[in-house]
Amino acid sequence: MTVRGGLVKDKLQCFLANARSLKNKLPELYHILYDETTVYDCLFFTESWLNNCMPDSLLDPRGKYTIIRNDRRSGNGGGVCAFVSKKLRCFPVSLSPVNVDIDLVCFDIVFCGPSKYRFILFYRPPGTDLADRHVANSLCN
DSSP states (O other), X not given: OOXXXXXXXXXXXXXXXXXXXXXXXXXXXXXXXXXXXXXXSEEEEESOOOOTTSOHHHHOTTOOEEEEEEOOSSSSSOOEEEEEETTSEEEEOOOOOSOTTOEEEEEEEEOSTTOEEEEEEEEOOOOOSHHHHHHHHHHHO
């Protein structure tokens, strides 16, 4: 195992949670982001419930992460948010909208040499009817 700049070479420490609102959980978010005993390179949150009233500077007051998010444009709930350590080279990727009911972000993390990882984080409201299965198939394709 080779460690460079706090990052284990070729391994990322990631965290994923369905937040059901980051707005009312800021102390818990700060604990996850800044706790010295568990340092994450990438953190992913579905159902972030964020909107334009919540700036990135309030989500990461220490400025240690690049924040990539897609807030739900109408109604409450939904949304996705990714925090990527600024120690990593991260590049947002624009994708054509798959469906209006899907909140989605995409980004690449590039390492030295040919190593590149692409992440796609999405949330779609639960459902089991034919239209929902079609959306799930579209996402897989």
